[in-house]
Amino acid sequence: MMESLQAHRKNEHVSLAEKLYSQSHANHPFDQVRLIHNSLPEMALSQADSSIKLGELNLKAPFYIEAMTGGSKQTAKINARLASLAHQHGLAMATGSLSVALKDPQTQSSFAIVRDKMPTEPVIANLGASADLEQAQKAIDILKADAIEIHLNAAQELVMPEGDREFFWQEHIKELVNQLSIPVIVKEVGFGMDKKTIAKLQELGVKYINVSGRGGTNFAAIENRRNHQFDLSMLNDWGQTTPESLLEARAIKNPDVAIIASGGITSPLDVIKAGALGASAVGVAGHFLHTLLHDGDDALDRELNAWQEAILRLLTLLGCHNFAELKQAEVVLSPELDDYATQRGL
Ligand code: FNR
Numbered sequence: 001m002m003e004s005l006q007a008h009r010k011n012e013h014v015s016l017a018e019k020l021y022s023q024s025h026a027n028h029p030f031d032q033v034r035l036i037h038n039s040l041p042e043m044a045l046s047q048a049d050s051s052i053k054l055g056e057l058n059l060k061a062p063f064y065i066e067a068m069t070g071g072s073k074q075t076a077k078i079n080a081r082l083a084s085l086a087h088q089h090g091l092a093m094a095t096g097s098l099s100v101a102l103k104d105p106q107t108q109s110s111f112a113i114v115r116d117k118m119p120t121e122p123v124i125a126n127l128g129a130s131a132d133l134e135q136a137q138k139a140i141d142i143l144k145a146d147a148i149e150i151h152l153n154a155a156q157e158l159v160m161p162e163g164d165r166e167f168f169w170q171e172h173i174k175e176l177v178n179q180l181s182i183p184v185i186v187k188e189v190g191f192g193m194d195k196k197t198i199a200k201l202q203e204l205g206v207k208y209i210n211v212s213g214r215g216g217t218n219f220a221a222i223e224n225r226r227n228h229q230f231d232l233s234m235l236n237d238w239g240q241t242t243p244e245s246l247l248e249a250r251a252i253k254n255p256d257v258a259i260i261a262s263g264g265i266t267s268p269l270d271v272i273k274a275g276a277l278g279a280s281a282v283g284v285a286g287h288f289l290h291t292l293l294h295d296g297d298d299a300l301d302r303e304l305n306a307w308q309e310a311i312l313r314l315l316t317l318l319g320c321h322n323f324a325e326l327k328q329a330e331v332v333l334s335p336e337l338d339d340y341a342t343q344r345g346l
Contacts, residue, residue, distance in 0.1 A: 192240030215264030
């Protein structure tokens with residue numbers, strides 16, 4: 001049977017994310033952040049604990065596999081491979097947007113496979129911010145999800161030829177946060193957030209904010225490759241990087257709100273730097289997809305082991321017993337990032 005246009009789009013997103021992967025890391029924004037070495041750690045490696053508590057979610061590692069895919073036969077296979085590895089390593093994983101599964105029930109299994117492979121680890125559902133309560137509940141039920149991400153993707157939709165053109169999201173977000181009984185994470189998709197957005201989300205009652213900044217997968221570039229009607233390539237450098245977004249979030253820190261970092265995380269050192277800039281957890285999408293598609297399942301298996309071990313060693317080097325203690329670690333910003341912070345009054 002022919003797959004739908006939506007299913008075709010899901011396949012294109014994966015293949016274009018992979019095609020543009022190396023290009024997206026030309027100027028790595030996390031190189032603009034340096035950690036300060038401490039010669040007297042006064043702790044043992046065995047004392048380092050990389051597990052985290054993200055509100056009511058207990059995660060074995062400070063990083064998880066971020067929202068990517070589902071909705072077609074090809075992406076069902078990718079979800080199954082990622083979820084098997086997440087299970088093997090005890091990691092959490094978010095699926096791509098379930099909106100396709102709500103429209104076409106035949107595609108539900110391409111998402112549900114993630115829960116099948118991950119009976120005990122946290123699984124995170126994903127939907128756009130125009131979703132209503134009933135749709136969100138249905139998406140949660142398909143995955144028996146432990147949390148749900150609501151994505152904010154105005155920049156992506158406006159570049160997409162078939163994208164949405166109306167963005168009235170605040171009332172929806174407020175309702176979802178008030179009515180759903182599991183954590184609701186509001187996330188960007190790679191364009192970052194500023195302090196006004198973060199403050200507004202807090203006002204709406206959001207307790208988990210994923211700033212998902214520029215510097216990794218670039219959905220303006222991906223959709224520009226798909227859009228042959230109209231040139232919007234001027235948006236290929238749009239948005240705040242992940243370090244910039246974390247500085248924005250830090251300027252209005254609120255102990256009741258967890259900030260999650262994603263966007264351009266490609267190494268355990270990036271995970272640690274995100275923690276030092278105030279992130280409580282870290283999502284990784286494009287880089288793990290690249291390892292899986294380019295190098296294979298065994299390579300991603302080895303990489304997930306290596307990241308977990310490296311994170312323990314980096315925490316020890318910095319004298320931090322756990323990921324939360326990184327918030328006290330000192331950083332130095334590059335002149336460019338420091339200038340951004342000054343101009344923004346951060
Ligand atoms: C994504 N991303 C994404 N985000 C989301 O909230 N819902 C979605 O359906 C998707 N789909 C999707 C497909 C593919 C192939 C990729 C690579 C990414 C965005 C993702 O969750 C993340 O916010 C950005 O990709 C930035 O992180 P990375 O890729 O730089 O680690």
